[in-house]
Amino acid sequence: MASPTTAEGHGSEAPDPGGLGRRRFLTFLVAAPTLTIATKIGIDTVAPEEAEAVIPTPPGPAEILDLGDVLILSNAPTANLLVLEVREDGRVRLELPRTEVGQGITTANAMLVAEEMDLPLDQVDVVLSDARSELLFNQLTGGSNTMRSLYTPVRTAAAAARARLVATAAQQWGAKADRLSTRDGAVIAPDGRRADYGALAKPAARADLGKLTATPKAESAHKLIGTPQSRKDARAMVTGQLKYTLDLDVPGAKPVMVRRPPTINGTVAKVNNEAAVRAMPGIIDIAVIKTGVAVMAETFGQALDGKNALDVSWNGGTVDGENNATIKKKLQAAALPFVVPPLLTQYVDGEFDFAFASHAPLETNSAVADVREDGATIWSGMKVPILAKQNIAQELGLPENKVVVHVQQAGGSFGRRLFSDGAIEAARASKAFKRPVRLMWSRIDDMRHGRARAASHHKIRATFALGQVLTFEHRVASVETDWSHGLGEVLTAFAAELPVGGNLSFAQTVFLLTVKSPYNFGVTTQLLNEVPVDFHTGAWRSVYSASTRGAEEIMVDEIAAKLGKDPVEFRREFIKNDRQRAVLDKVAELGEWGKKMPKGFAQGVAVHGEYKSYTACLVEMDARDPKKPRVTKATIAVDVGKPINPRGIEAQMLGGLTDGISTTLTAGLHIDKGLPLEGSYSQFHYARQKNSPMDVKVFVMPETGEIGGAGELGVPAPVGAIGNAYARATGIKPRSFPINFPIDFEPFPR
Amino acid sequence: MPNYTFTVNGKTVTVDAPADLPMLWALRDKLGVRGPKYGCGINVCKACTSHLDGEAFNPCVTPVSDCSGKEVTTIEGLADGEDLHPVQEAWLEQDVAQCGYCQPGQIMAAVALLKKTKNPTDAEIDAIQNVCRCGTYFRIREAIKSAAAKM
Numbered sequence: 001m002a003s004p005t006t007a008e009g010h011g012s013e014a015p016d017p018g019g020l021g022r023r024r025f026l027t028f029l030v031a032a033p034t035l036t037i038a039t040k041i042g043i044d045t046v047a048p049e050e051a052e053a054v055i056p057t058p059p060g061p062a063e064i065l066d067l068g069d070v071l072i073l074s075n076a077p078t079a080n081l082l083v084l085e086v087r088e089d090g091r092v093r094l095e096l097p098r099t100e101v102g103q104g105i106t107t108a109n110a111m112l113v114a115e116e117m118d119l120p121l122d123q124v125d126v127v128l129s130d131a132r133s134e135l136l137f138n139q140l141t142g143g144s145n146t147m148r149s150l151y152t153p154v155r156t157a158a159a160a161a162r163a164r165l166v167a168t169a170a171q172q173w174g175a176k177a178d179r180l181s182t183r184d185g186a187v188i189a190p191d192g193r194r195a196d197y198g199a200l201a202k203p204a205a206r207a208d209l210g211k212l213t214a215t216p217k218a219e220s221a222h223k224l225i226g227t228p229q230s231r232k233d234a235r236a237m238v239t240g241q242l243k244y245t246l247d248l249d250v251p252g253a254k255p256v257m258v259r260r261p262p263t264i265n266g267t268v269a270k271v272n273n274e275a276a277v278r279a280m281p282g283i284i285d286i287a288v289i290k291t292g293v294a295v296m297a298e299t300f301g302q303a304l305d306g307k308n309a310l311d312v313s314w315n316g317g318t319v320d321g322e323n324n325a326t327i328k329k330k331l332q333a334a335a336l337p338f339v340v341p342p343l344l345t346q347y348v349d350g351e352f353d354f355a356f357a358s359h360a361p362l363e364t365n366s367a368v369a370d371v372r373e374d375g376a377t378i379w380s381g382m383k384v385p386i387l388a389k390q391n392i393a394q395e396l397g398l399p400e401n402k403v404v405v406h407v408q409q410a411g412g413s414f415g416r417r418l419f420s421d422g423a424i425e426a427a428r429a430s431k432a433f434k435r436p437v438r439l440m441w442s443r444i445d446d447m448r449h450g451r452a453r454a455a456s457h458h459k460i461r462a463t464f465a466l467g468q469v470l471t472f473e474h475r476v477a478s479v480e481t482d483w484s485h486g487l488g489e490v491l492t493a494f495a496a497e498l499p500v501g502g503n504l505s506f507a508q509t510v511f512l513l514t515v516k517s518p519y520n521f522g523v524t525t526q527l528l529n530e531v532p533v534d535f536h537t538g539a540w541r542s543v544y545s546a547s548t549r550g551a552e553e554i555m556v557d558e559i560a561a562k563l564g565k566d567p568v569e570f571r572r573e574f575i576k577n578d579r580q581r582a583v584l585d586k587v588a589e590l591g592e593w594g595k596k597m598p599k600g601f602a603q604g605v606a607v608h609g610e611y612k613s614y615t616a617c618l619v620e621m622d623a624r625d626p627k628k629p630r631v632t633k634a635t636i637a638v639d640v641g642k643p644i645n646p647r648g649i650e651a652q653m654l655g656g657l658t659d660g661i662s663t664t665l666t667a668g669l670h671i672d673k674g675l676p677l678e679g680s681y682s683q684f685h686y687a688r689q690k691n692s693p694m695d696v697k698v699f700v701m702p703e704t705g706e707i708g709g710a711g712e713l714g715v716p717a718p719v720g721a722i723g724n725a726y727a728r729a730t731g732i733k734p735r736s737f738p739i740n741f742p743i744d745f746e747p748f749p750r
Numbered sequence: 751m752p753n754y755t756f757t758v759n760g761k762t763v764t765v766d767a768p769a770d771l772p773m774l775w776a777l778r779d780k781l782g783v784r785g786p787k788y789g790c791g792i793n794v795c796k797a798c799t800s801h802l803d804g805e806a807f808n809p810c811v812t813p814v815s816d817c818s819g820k821e822v823t824t825i826e827g828l829a830d831g832e833d834l835h836p837v838q839e840a841w842l843e844q845d846v847a848q849c850g851y852c853q854p855g856q857i858m859a860a861v862a863l864l865k866k867t868k869n870p871t872d873a874e875i876d877a878i879q880n881v882c883r884c885g886t887y888f889r890i891r892e893a894i895k896s897a898a899a900k901m
Contacts, residue, residue: 102849102884230845237850238838238857240785240825247784255779281751281768299767301775304791362789362797362851362883411787411851412883443790647845651886655848658885681881682794690876692887 090198144709355668363411381410553720604725611709656714759827
């Protein structure tokens with residue numbers, strides 16, 4: 001993905017182009033390794049005429065059309081290609097063209113089907129579709145988009161099935177369809193006759209029923225949607241029966257692990273002791289593949305021993321000279337300049353750094369592959385399986401229709417499984433070994449050679465006068481985030497629909513479609529500039545928002561302090577949106593904002609809005625030891641517009657909170673000579689039970705309207721709230737994240 | 751290769767394996783017992799937590815030879831047929847699992863804790879080191895307390 005570049009640049013303000021009076025287009029032309037031009041409609045930066053009124057900020061692109069809207073748009077042509085089947089045993093099976101990685105979408109979609117068909121929830125089975133090329137863009141699990149994009153199509157499919165079942169019963173009984181009703185998985189006649197869906201399943205498929213029209217039930221008639229439901233797959237999980245990729249039994253498939261280079265993207269020059277490793281117990285075969293040296297063995301334990309015993313000479317990688325300091329320098333140089341000089345007005349400036357963060361799903365990158373001369377079958381947890389299928393076909397030199405890609409439920413993702421590199425690597429290994437493989441990455445490799453949230457540097461400046469915020473500028477410089485997993489194609493195909501102008505890169509487009517400021521802070525600009533350093537990066541739950549909005553929420557507290565205002569009162573005054581204000585009010589009330597705390601303890605608060613949803617988080621922190629702060633209590637309120645499964649939404653917010661605790665306080669990657677030093681959870685300090693609050697309350701707001709996203713919503717507000725609590729408890733302004741980030745371990749050998 | 755005999759979930763099994771093969775791979779790759787999960791291989795994530803003679807152990811760092819003649823219980827052996835263990839029931843009641851991958855280990859760790867102490871304190875629950883990358887810790891805490899109350 002190329003970013004436009006320019007040699008020189010400066011901030012400039014264009015003349016009033018369209019007679020907009022006080023409104024002007026502000027254009028920014030900018031200097032950096034990569035160029036950025038962005039235009040935004042702004043309002044002149046002058047002192048307010050009336051000191052009392054907040055200075056309105058015009059809507060940002062993400063408020064007009066967000067990334068989720070773009071994904072829905074891209075799915076529209078294929079939205080009716082859902083597969084829903086009524087079986088003879090009366091169960092209804094929905095093939096979900098998305099990937100379950102823990103977010104609860106199989107349960108939520110089962111609820112939609114059960115609701116629409118008047119069927120008990122436990123009669124609905126939701127399975128994950130294989131890669132289906134004909135779905136084009138409509139098999140991408142990302143952008144907090146599943147329920148937003150499927151809410152209407154799934155109900156429509158279920159409504160059509162119900163109408164067909166009813167019409168079939170009507171035909172059999174010689175009754176009028178509109179006199180029949182459905183209940184508990186059966187069609188019921190006014191005289192009490194009853195036909196189970198199972199009995200109607202076959203005739204309904206055959207019957208000539210003429211032209212049927214079916215529209216989903218009125219939302220006011222919903223009884224199940226909006227009620228808290230437990231996960232349908234929970235029993236399989238707690239009994240150890242749920243099959244993740246490497247729990248599958250594919251005949252003949254043997255364990256394979258890969259010895260990887262000492263630096264990212266290094267390549268094999270020579271294997272120096274192949275014969276000795278082949279002689280080790282359990283070793284079956286060894287092959288050099290694109291990403292390293294693959295070792296096949298009878299057990300993973302032996303494959304791991306074999307891979308560790310290999311002596312390999314390596315060629316260099318793509319970032320061998322990079323370390324924390326070089327990256328920070330590049331990011332600082334790349335952060336775009338502010339436009340508004342701090343003249344005549346008061347101002348607050350802040351600079352923030354966020355480290356790389358591993359996705360670190362607990363199930364490491366893994367896949368099963370059976371590659372033959374004339375075809376291939378792959379199993380893996382993939383969020384963009386169609387692209388994986390295309391890539392694997394290309395890699396193997398097979399036509400796409402000879403590659404079958406099964407999507408497995410996965411042990412976490414957080415963005416990681418947007419990339420199907422494990423599946424592609426397994427295909428390569430199976431091809432090289434000429435037999436089926438079960439490929440597993442070691443944890444160390446998963447952390448060091450896997451994907452990570454890109455490190456970023458942030459400059460924020462706010463100016464204010466007479467109690468009003470006049471301008472709010474945020475310049476984000478980030479290591480390039482890799483969008484090559486299919487989202488870029490969606491954005492290209494729908495470029496004409498996007499509310500962003502200029503020659504923006506995919507990343508800048510995504511940034512503008514996801515990040516927005518919830519405040520009336522006068523002229524507001526949020527700009528991203530990327531540094532093209534070839535790390536393995538990838539969207540990490542909430543993408544740019546966790547760092548961008550988290551840092552902003554910390555600045556909001558600092559602006560409030562300068563103006564002598566309480567953080568909650570200040571936010572209430574300047575928040576644009578009533579729903580955003582309502583969730584803030586809710587946490588302030590439930591979390592007892594402002595209560596007295598002992599020395600070393602403090603509350604912190606923050607808000608966030610994204611994908612048409614709104615949240616607020618209030619935490620209490622024990623920071624008596626600033627090196628070991630603990631969030632002791634969290635109160636979260638969330639408004640997703642239309643909650644489908646409140647229990648699942650609470651779970652998502654709890655996960656977002658733990659992500660916020662981790663990345664704000666302790667979890668990050670140090671880079672040294674082209675490789676992360678961290679190689680396991682003993683080094684990458686993702687939160688454990690002892691870092692987690694003893695009290696968490698999540699309040700799901702009643703329905704307010706259109707369905708919004710929930711999967712990524714929950715991270716940014718905790719980042720801000722935790723930062724603010726830390727500042728209030730310790731008096732230390734947090735600027736670099738994670739806050740406590742020593743190299744407190746002996747790195748594993750490379 | 752030597753043979754090692756032990757029981758897994760009440761069944762006597764014999765595996766032919768090198769003495770130093772970690773038990774996790776004897777279970778998963780030789781015996782097809784796939785409830786215990788790999789997460790780190792060095793006993794820091796605890797996803798493989800199972801029981802050896804009734805006490806929590808981590809098969810990823812326990813050689814198969816150390817299990818000879820002992821009783822191994824994995825998540826698959828916790829329930830009594832269709833009747834779930836109270837800790838499993840509590841996990842369902844609290845809707846703990848998200849991706850679910852760490853949960854067999856979390857449950858086995860919780861069961862081991864409740865064997866040692868009937869009413870664990872918050873500090874004792876804090877001492878459970880099993881990583882949950884989905885961040886379900888608060889629900890895990892609630893589920894342990896709920897199971898303790900019922901047991």
